[in-house]
Amino acid sequence: MKSICFNFEIHQPFRLKRYRFFDIGKDHYYFDDFLNDDIITRVAHNSYIPAAETLLRMIDQNEGRFRCSISISGMALEQCERYVPEFLDLLEKLAKTGCCEFVAQPYAYSLASLSEPEEFARQVKMTCDRLKERFGVKPTVLRNTELIYFDDLAPQIVEMGFKGVLTEGAKHILGWKSPNYIYTAASAPKLKILLRNAKLSDDIAKRFSDTSWPEFPLTADKYMSWIASTPQEEQIINLFLNLETFGEMQPATTGIFQFLEALPRFAMEHGVEFITPSQAVSKIKPVDMLSVMHPISSADEARDTSAWLGNRLQNEAFEKLYSQAERIAKCENRALKEDWTRLQTCDHFFYMSTKRMADGAAHSSFSPYETPFAAFTNYMNVLADFLMRVKEEFPSAVGNEELNSLLLTIANQGAEIEALNKELASMRKNIEQYNIEHKNREEACEKKEEKAPAETKAKKAPAKKKTKNAS
Amino acid sequence: MKALMFGWEFPPHILGGLGTASYGLTRGMWECGDMDITFVIPKPFGDEDKSFARIIGTSQVPVAWRDVNRDYVESRIGNVMDPDLYFKLRDHIYADFNYMRTNDLGCIEFSGKYPSNLLEEINNYSITAGVIARTLDFDIIHSHDWLTYPAGIHAKQVTGKPLVVHVHATEYDRSRGKPNPTVYGIERDGMTHADHIITVSNLTRQTVIDHYGIDPAKVTTVHNAVVPLSQDLLDIEMPRSTKEKVVTFLGRITMQKGPEYFVEAAAKVLRNCKNVRFVMAGSGDMMDKMINLAAERGIADRFHFPGFQKGRQVYEMLKASDVYIMPSVSEPFGISPLEAMQMGVPSIISKQSGCAEILDNVIKTDYWDIDAMADAIHAIISYPALYNQMREDGLAEVAQITWDKAGKKVIDIYNKVLGR
Numbered sequence: 001m002k003s004i005c006f007n008f009e010i011h012q013p014f015r016l017k018r019y020r021f022f023d024i025g026k027d028h029y030y031f032d033d034f035l036n037d038d039i040i041t042r043v044a045h046n047s048y049i050p051a052a053e054t055l056l057r058m059i060d061q062n063e064g065r066f067r068c069s070i071s072i073s074g075m076a077l078e079q080c081e082r083y084v085p086e087f088l089d090l091l092e093k094l095a096k097t098g099c100c101e102f103v104a105q106p107y108a109y110s111l112a113s114l115s116e117p118e119e120f121a122r123q124v125k126m127t128c129d130r131l132k133e134r135f136g137v138k139p140t141v142l143r144n145t146e147l148i149y150f151d152d153l154a155p156q157i158v159e160m161g162f163k164g165v166l167t168e169g170a171k172h173i174l175g176w177k178s179p180n181y182i183y184t185a186a187s188a189p190k191l192k193i194l195l196r197n198a199k200l201s202d203d204i205a206k207r208f209s210d211t212s213w214p215e216f217p218l219t220a221d222k223y224m225s226w227i228a229s230t231p232q233e234e235q236i237i238n239l240f241l242n243l244e245t246f247g248e249m250q251p252a253t254t255g256i257f258q259f260l261e262a263l264p265r266f267a268m269e270h271g272v273e274f275i276t277p278s279q280a281v282s283k284i285k286p287v288d289m290l291s292v293m294h295p296i297s298s299a300d301e302a303r304d305t306s307a308w309l310g311n312r313l314q315n316e317a318f319e320k321l322y323s324q325a326e327r328i329a330k331c332e333n334r335a336l337k338e339d340w341t342r343l344q345t346c347d348h349f350f351y352m353s354t355k356r357m358a359d360g361a362a363h364s365s366f367s368p369y370e371t372p373f374a375a376f377t378n379y380m381n382v383l384a385d386f387l388m389r390v391k392e393e394f395p396s397a398v399g400n401e402e403l404n405s406l407l408l409t410i411a412n413q414g415a416e417i418e419a420l421n422k423e424l425a426s427m428r429k430n431i432e433q434y435n436i437e438h439k440n441r442e443e444a445c446e447k448k449e450e451k452a453p454a455e456t457k458a459k460k461a462p463a464k465k466k467t468k469n470a471s
Numbered sequence: 472m473k474a475l476m477f478g479w480e481f482p483p484h485i486l487g488g489l490g491t492a493s494y495g496l497t498r499g500m501w502e503c504g505d506m507d508i509t510f511v512i513p514k515p516f517g518d519e520d521k522s523f524a525r526i527i528g529t530s531q532v533p534v535a536w537r538d539v540n541r542d543y544v545e546s547r548i549g550n551v552m553d554p555d556l557y558f559k560l561r562d563h564i565y566a567d568f569n570y571m572r573t574n575d576l577g578c579i580e581f582s583g584k585y586p587s588n589l590l591e592e593i594n595n596y597s598i599t600a601g602v603i604a605r606t607l608d609f610d611i612i613h614s615h616d617w618l619t620y621p622a623g624i625h626a627k628q629v630t631g632k633p634l635v636v637h638v639h640a641t642e643y644d645r646s647r648g649k650p651n652p653t654v655y656g657i658e659r660d661g662m663t664h665a666d667h668i669i670t671v672s673n674l675t676r677q678t679v680i681d682h683y684g685i686d687p688a689k690v691t692t693v694h695n696a697v698v699p700l701s702q703d704l705l706d707i708e709m710p711r712s713t714k715e716k717v718v719t720f721l722g723r724i725t726m727q728k729g730p731e732y733f734v735e736a737a738a739k740v741l742r743n744c745k746n747v748r749f750v751m752a753g754s755g756d757m758m759d760k761m762i763n764l765a766a767e768r769g770i771a772d773r774f775h776f777p778g779f780q781k782g783r784q785v786y787e788m789l790k791a792s793d794v795y796i797m798p799s800v801s802e803p804f805g806i807s808p809l810e811a812m813q814m815g816v817p818s819i820i821s822k823q824s825g826c827a828e829i830l831d832n833v834i835k836t837d838y839w840d841i842d843a844m845a846d847a848i849h850a851i852i853s854y855p856a857l858y859n860q861m862r863e864d865g866l867a868e869v870a871q872i873t874w875d876k877a878g879k880k881v882i883d884i885y886n887k888v889l890g891r
Binding site for chain 1 (some may be wrong): 853855
């Protein structure tokens with residue numbers, strides 16, 4: 001039996017406002033609230049909300065036979081909370097159906113996995129906590145930012161408690177292999193890998209309304225027949241799409257929602273099932289190990305990290321950003337931490353790409369900036385201000401080691417004071433005890449030798465007082 | 472195909488961008504093959520590059536009959552004109568111009584510059600054009616800029632050959648919207664008589680359509696290009712301070728170039744970072760005003776006016792710069808940012824410049840947006856990654872902007888006009 005594994009991604013970055021260099025050190029708010037509100041509200045009304053409603057209907061009508069998964073970044077979650085909370089109610093409903101699984105991902109939709117494992121872990125945990133809190137779900141599968149994956153990441157993912165990971169079925173990694181199987185990670189055999197079927201995913205995401213495409217118009221029937229006609233042994237078709245494909249990239253007028261809604265019916269006709277990532281990981285047997293030396297992703301033609309780290313500008317910004325990662329990790333200042341998270345979103349780097357042709361068009365169509373240079377300049381100005389704030393928090397003259405010990409001292413001071421207090425209290429007790437004993441003994445002595453040691457008494461009394469004062 | 476071109480300047484004796492562009496285009500067209508070009512200028516010096524075009528100076532074209540012998544002509548103007556051509560031209564004098572101030576060869580003297588009696592010189596140029604047009608055999612007439620439009624019209628009227636006018640600039644750009652009516656009249660006359668109009672940018676094309684009332688179908692944009700720099704210029708070494716950055720403006724200090732926006736942006740930059748110097752190289756009617764403005768803003772110690780630069784000095788100046796800036800209020804094309812890019816200097820240009828239409832690896836701002844301009848200057852001097860990225864991508868980009876591509880487009884226009 002063939003299965004379709006759907007994953008719908010929801011992400012919107014906190015876009016930066018225009019931040020000139022003379023704002024550095026004066027203005028510490030970096031985000032364009034108006035633009036962000038505008039975009040997420042538009043996308044939610046065109047896409048997120050009708051798409052979620054469609055999914056709810058599909059689950060309802062097919063009595064649990066339709067299943068899918070959703071991943072949402074912390075950035076999108078925060079913005080939805082603020083601007084379109086009604087959408088989150090729909091997601092909650094979806095979670096309650098039990099047919100829609102939530103997949104974890106880094107909170108900031110960042111590139112932290114490429115250079116800061118600790119930050120990556122922190123962000124994934126943040127997302128899991130938020131999902132638990134808001135929707136009452138616990139993800140067991142991870143989708144890294146833009147499906148980024150590489151061998152060195154696998155052991156960490158396992159360590160964080162995930163059973164599976166979603167990534168791109170990149171041709172240069174697969175070679176003759178098919179993405180329509182489950183693989184295990186070469187560097188961590190416990191971890192299962194689900195690979196996006198790029199062709200079938202992009203048929204919906206990119207080509208659905210393209211009239212110059214020979215297969216136009218795409219119907220649910222035709223689409224399902226393609227899936228059904230894949231080789232018998234291929235068991236899973238991974239369709240990982242941005243949720244905004246439905247209604248935003250492909251407007252509602254193209255019939256994309258009707259297409260989506262009709263899929264389960266034709267799937268049933270062709271004997272194709274739906275499956276969630278965690279089910280796929282536990283049910284379907286892996287066929288082979290997959291080794292990915294260099295990071296792959298779903299972005300651009302190259303399917304690597306060059307969409308974000310492909311030129312000097314991007315690399316410079318990336319290095320500057322993470323140069324202070326260790327320090328910020330130690331920091332407890334909430335505002336600083338929040339900005340730090342938001343500045344990591346990979347979109348900021350995406351806007352700085354200087355690629356041309358088809359890739360370039362994709363980059364510029366999403367960018368709020370006119371040119372990559374403007375994107376870089378604005379980001380660097382913001383970063384300069386942010387790093388100044390970090391410096392104010394922790395002076396740069398203090399080395400990381402020293403800072404560590406200082407912070408440790410500060411963190412432990414409560415316990416230490418308490419321990420000292422206890423010690424003091426017991427000392428006092430001891431002294432009192434000693435005094436009483438002493439008194440008793442003296443009294444006894446006085447009785448015995450009534451004449452003599454008045455001197456001794458006089459000597460000891462001030463000594464007692466001193467100890468008390470000192471304490 | 473034989474083309475008769477009328478121009479005003481030709482390297483190496485140039486006063487502005489017009490000469491460079493005329494030279495590049497002519498050469499680019501020649502590189503496309505099968506072009507026989509005669510280029511007419513007011514006053515040749517004899518050291519012009521004649522490898523790809525025949526150059527005729529109107530100051531050697533007789534408009535009044537003089538009985539001179541061959542040896543005399545040879546000794547007088549042999550360095551700039553073939554005596555045979557002189558006699559051929561003399562056979563085609565079409566009216567008696569003895570009432571004009573002519574010399575011993577029957578020629579009118581030209582300054583070849585932009586003198587105060589420019590209109591008279593333009594008229595004389597047109598008179599001699601009549602002689603040339605009657606003498607030579609050609610298929611098409613091509614006039615560069617308004618100074619030569621009357622000559623083009625004249626040539627068209629006596630031969631019936633089609634006229635293409637090339638708009639390198641318009642009076643609208645030069646005057647910030649308050650054109651001199653005489654100049655405007657000459658320009659419009661040229662455009663209406665032309666069979667086709669070539670503009671150097673879409674910006675200029677729009678000006679021609681909107682302000683001169685020309686049928687859009689008759690106007691085509693052919694963007695300018697650059698001639699690759701010689702190794703000698705690329706190898707220039709200039710002392711560079713590691714502590715201080717240099718931001719340079721090169722060009723006429725006139726209303727059209729927006730120099731005051733540069734001064735204002737500089738003041739903004741200097742308020743926040745001190746390790747930068749600003750240079751406004753050039754001369755013009757607004758220079759004194761700019762010196763005053765810099766003093767008023769209290770930045771005169773960091774804002775320098777080295778005066779007009781020419782030839783090699785321009786490239787030395789560029790080599791010593793970290794940022795090139797062209798805040799023109801209205802620039803038909805603007806070749807200088809391309810030259811800066813050739814020298815590896817990142818450029819900031821106004822969106823109101825024609826070259827902004829074809830350049831990617833520059834920062835574009837509105838000419839009035841001094842905040843954006845200041846921010847861009849600050850970014851290039853403070854973020855080395857940006858400087859390097861712009862420098863290298865800029866070099867690669869400008870190497871692709873060659874005159875043969877522009878020449879090909881012009882030849883296509885010729886063919887269209889000639890119905891071939």
